[in-house]
Amino acid sequence: MANDLSWRPKTGEIPTDPGVYRWLDAKGRVLYVGKAKNLRARLSSYFAPLDSLHDRTRKMVTTARDLQWTIVKSDYEALQLEFTWIKEFDPPFNVRFKDDKSYPYLAISTNEDFARAFITRNRELRSVRYFGPYTQSWAVRETLDTLLKVYPIRSCSKAVFNAAAAKKRPCLLADIGKCSAPCVGRIEPKEHQRLAADFAKFLNSGDRSYIDELTQRMSTASENQEYELAAALRDDAKALAAVLEKSTVVFSDQTDADLFGIAEDELSAAVSHFVVRGGRIRGARNWVLDKELERDPAELVEYILQNVYSPKPGIEPQEIPREILVPVLPSDHREVALWLSDLRGSKVQLRVAQRGDKAALAETAVKNAQHAQNLYKMRRSADFTSRADALAGIQRALNLEDAPLRIECFDVSHLGGTNVVASMVVFEDGLPKKDAYRKFNVEGTKDDTESIHQVLTRRLRYLVQGDPEADGAKFSYRPNLIIVDGGLPQVNAAAKALDEAGITDIALCGLAKRLEEVWLPGDAFPIILPRATEELFLMQRIRDEAHRFAITFQRKKRSLSISSQLLEIPGLGERRVSLLLRHFGSAKRMRLATVAEIASVPNISEQLAEIIHATLNEDGQKLSEK
Template structure:
């Protein structure tokens, strides 16, 4: 393969102004859209020697047949044009967004002559004002039902409305006061639009000003001895307060903000968005992003904001609040903030929450994003069709004779070279077989490669062929089941060490690979170049999950070893029995925190006095 792209333009031909560039394949399909402050400097990064490029970048440029660019006047114009082209062309190598679920929204069809309030999961309807998203359908139904008592907006379908017009008879909602019944002229279209506007104002603000206004009207009606009207206002106040009580109050300063949490790994990212209006959480939304090219957090934030706030043709765009709180500043913060301000029509504060309630809620959003990413990867591996495709894909890419129905993965864990342990996890038919998991303690080792060699040697002694005694009890031992594929966590040195253990064991026809975490590269023994699995595929997700499970299992065992070693040291102290040792570890939560504690802090534990606390500190220091 040539080490340069045949269509590479001359360096002098590429302008140095700001602009947007597009990579296209032989059929003219746009593969990737990007922006640059300096087009020549940016594109020169792509036209270096191919073997110096990141693997995924190399895959993109070798799939292309041409690169084109458009010069603009400012970086802000480049940002806008990039957003427009990504929406228009949907390039496969740009980040791909997909909701982790379909969310219900409360919507009002403001473009209709007689607006309608309804619940929908379609976020792209034209002439519609959206509120939410809501996490539960029942919650939005309850909200709508309660608000119709106060703001009786039409909620029926077009067919029901037209039948009521023809028959000149209102439906049940009109009779019980949950619809102003514009179909039978109880209110004019203009009056009904005013009711819809009040409905929208309450949903958009979500604060107490509407309640205070109704309460004032109630007092005025009571003073005028209009007691039935005052009772109606009283019921309206209670209804609005019920809606507000169901929205968690997080800020006391009537904050309007969107907070984003992003968790990512080498292949995907999950986004959690908290919608806060009037100081209350009014909605939560989430996405999963498949990353084709390597993206740093700043780039991810920029693409997330684009996906959320970029106007959709004909559809009501997502409302831009006064504050947008992100985990890291986007790559072009000034231009992005200007773009958001233009959409909102006033200044938008784009920033990172540093302290207080906002930082706490941003942390909650991050926790949700991490959980969503874990679920996304787990569900992909748990789906039968996805597992079958994954195993077939692994077989195809590695050139195996059959699909690897039993996969074993090994990982080594230690703390600065001490308490060295290893784990073996087993996946059969793409699912974890936890009763086959094994843990290894390693007394003496030189480094990780030596640890891998020792562990594989111990594991493979159960697979020597032919068995010395076919009736040996080892045949019933789950440890003696033959794997279809062996995986080690690491790169070429770890794989070569594992292969050496296989060769010395005498076990034939065992395939060994290593999965290097940084770039998700798969290494074969003795190979100078890694095997690259296609990104965002079921086979790579399965390999990644198996490797992560081995890492988790090893870390858990290593922590147990550390705690037990601390417990052993403590049990040797006169006056410390098993119960007091357990109380100490339970109080501090981990051996590490206990070792960092002072004598005064240790003495706070029930049953531990100052003298005993000093003995514990001395024992742990030694």
């Protein structure tokens, strides 16, 4: 059975994001590269009973000894990276390429009176500016077709251009708005040059500044009641956004670079390292390090660079590229760049990616680092020995009679003092017991201490025998330890609730996030747990889980609040409300939206958008007055 494979990752460890995966044999050779919209769903299918798999798939699964994956931002990026790695690793279980054609490029001629946009596989043409490469010809054709709607520059051959000029009749592209028809003088040469320059700038930068400019012009046209112009600008903005959504992981300028993404908390940091050579991603790896001492991001970057590139005896040195992209520059980045340049033998540029493809890949690297960190925490928490050590460590640190086998943690979340909610998460034997989690709506409190007191009072009411307000609904077990998210004020508020309930056999502490200090009721000084210990790791994970659960509930409550408010507007049904919330992504963004931005949502007229805008602003004013 595939389920018996000792190296098989747990289903919960596999992300549900789009990505590219690699099967490797015992020697590290890549056997197969594949892509998936949902990595967990796709990879789980490989671990079905062996007799149900195709012969070739069964052979690959039984030959493999490792499975790795890389998260990307979109299905299109997954397609690009899959083709890049198939070309790079030539895996035996992939379909082999039948030819060795070069990749297609989008090009603009620079030596003609009217610049021409075209697709080519020839990189040897003179006076041509190239963009790409693209891994699929359909992708570059679709990109060109979309951009010509916004920048209608010439795309025909010289023969077609001359024939149209002789007949004084443009081709079909001019009739459908994908060419400005310079062949018949519909556009001045300087204006066409400006269009071609904008076309090239957008492809080269790949940022949203052009879309923002078009959106602003659309809003202005709408305010001036120039609705046809506004609609045209809206369509142009959508077309450019569609091109950006298909951001490629194949760079346009034969980039040689190493790119690092980092995800960190107080105790550990995960690093994702992307190796880009010849404009393509040649490799990606993730690792996690424990932070023995507090390090700011700049120090952490310097530590990582030293660890990766410092020569090690008997080990092949890491290749140093011309460019290294990091999330933040070290404080002494000039000296670090000089050290790297000395190791390489030529200049190395150390910088932060600001925009374009490199910035997009930097975001992808950070997402992979976040996944690696979450995976590390899950695996560490699942280890029985680590959990036992953690519970024993908490028992010693807090001077408890027994190990806290059931721990409850409470956190409060609110938005500027409104929509106050709280969460309770439960860990038994060091593992989350999610069916025992609870959510609380909090009313009539002024600050976190009052909220903590109210929530603990309600929770402890269920532990007091004979309480008439308990309604017969009881929690399953009595906790050995209660943790609150916060410092001494929050702990004292929780202690007051325990005293009022007459409960003396439940231990209590607080965990302050900034320095990870453990506070006990009434103590003037906190307990400092040693860094990188199992007990601090477990307490941090419990506190972070309570925070996550509270934030999720608070966001859901805000979403439901704005949904009910929108449903009261005549002409808005559940379908349109759903479209609005999906379009803007959050209640906050929707409240900040202009009338034009609301009207850009399908099936929302300008008149209805004005009503929605006025309703949301009126509600926001009421909140501010409170």
